[in-house]
Amino acid sequence: MPIGRSVKQRAFFSLIFGFALYSFYVYTSGTTETADRVSISQAGESGRLLYQKYNCTACHQFYGMGGYLGPDLTNVMSAPGKGDLYVRALLKVGTDVMPNYDLPETEIDALVAYLTYVDQTGRFPEPAARKTWYGSIEIDD
């Protein structure tokens, strides 16, 4: 016996309702923790716009998401041997892979501020990620 139309409609709208609730949760309490700990500065906000303007995500990643021609930048500001001067040097002259964008000092300052903010939001890869017996992970603060 085929599934009746009313059953299909009930299933459809139940999923929609569940999705609406879940989306509300994701938009609100599901993702508030970081904002309680760290906020973006005005310079960082300018840096974010520049990151989009120059499409840095084409080659770089945050939290492993982005293009893979370049390295992940999530924690480049706090990584051993990297940090402020390292990032400024690369932004100033580029590399044999990364073009030289001829960035003025103000834009370099803004990008550094943005990367500093990102660095404070979390870690990638996450060394504190503990694997559970059922295959999930738990990330401690």
Added chain:
Amino acid sequence: MKKDFIPHLFFGLALICLAGTLLIGSVAGIQYVYPSFLRESLAFYKIRPLHVTFAVSWIVLAIFGGIYYYLPRICNSTLHSRGLSRIHLYLFIATGAAIVVSVSLGIFGGREYMAFSPILSIPVLLGWALFGFNYFKTLYKKLEKWPVYLWMWATGIVFMLFTFTEAHLWLIPYFRNNMVRDLTVQWKSYGAMVGSWNMLIYGTAIYLMHSITKDDEMAFGKQSFALYFLGFAALLFGWGHHTYIIPVSPWIRTIAYIISMSELVILGNIIWNWRKTVSSSLKYADLLPARFLFSADLWVFLNLVLALVLSVPALNVFTHGTRVTVAHAMGTTIGINTVILLASVFYVLSQRYSTILERHCKMINRGIWVFHIALFSFCTFLILSGMERSEWMNAETSLSFRELTLSVRPYLIGFLVSGLGLATGVLMIIAPAFKCLHCFFTGNAQDESALSESDALYCGEV
């Protein structure tokens, strides 16, 4: 205007975008191995968004062409408004051209996969809205019972509109000023957006199989609808496997894990029905569209296995941020989505131009073999390169990123050669399709051969 002019025009544009995807993708592959290639004029930060734009355009334009062609036939009536379909087409042509030009000139402002200025998203959204309006108005009160593919297309359209809008929530400070929320919502929208166009594509596949086999169970059966609802749940809740490693609330991770593992049901269904699938594929092996669909089945199986592995959080920590993810994305986009859409294109073209296509059967069949072998090699090299990076990321190593890049270079060379092979295979397949479309638009009746209902395009083995 000639009958089915708009669907054929959508198909023509889609195939042009597919050719563009291959060309730009080849340049990108070369740049992985030789980063200085075209660095001054078309550096990778331009090439990647161009490749993505052409690839997504191929997919959506082919979807539109198919649905505009099939829908009136399913409803046994005309499209609600051909005028709206023309406006839809012109909007996409104009916006697509604007995106390509702006990205080529280095004008960005958007996010990953939609790197173009967000202003250009407005006509894209409007085009989808017109398409959706036309779809629902055409269907309104026409059919007592909807086959599953009409449900899938309807779901795909509605959720493309929603997720495309959601992908722009970063424009609101509340979302963009919290990095974790920003990234999470971005990948929530992208994950569900891919699910939406998968609904449109798999709906097309089921329509084609229903048309070829005349098996009503496929279109109206309980199992078909059960799998549809499973896919719908995955669309709504499964996106979280993209963001396991982001410091979100644990509930988001848990729900995504459970929903992603529900795809084991689909894998089980494929394994349980493998005998029926194989005998069907042998029965219809000479039908070109069916051949594409059955080869897509193989890639569904392979990619599902990979996707299930990637969706286990404890394993995901090793693959996230590596080219293993790229292998999954490419494997599905090329091996499943592109193959199904090629089935759709050839199904439509074979209704009118079977003579042309039969003359090129040998080339098409050889192209299919080259395509599948190259794609397998392509994905394998991506996985190998990804595993090397995973080891670098997760082990305690003093290797620099540059040294890592040098160590994976042999895999990237293999990836480039495979990619060029893949491009060759696709071009061998689609060249005859261009010929058919040329005949259609120039009104060349010489090669037209109208098929009766029982006729189909048979393309025997090489």
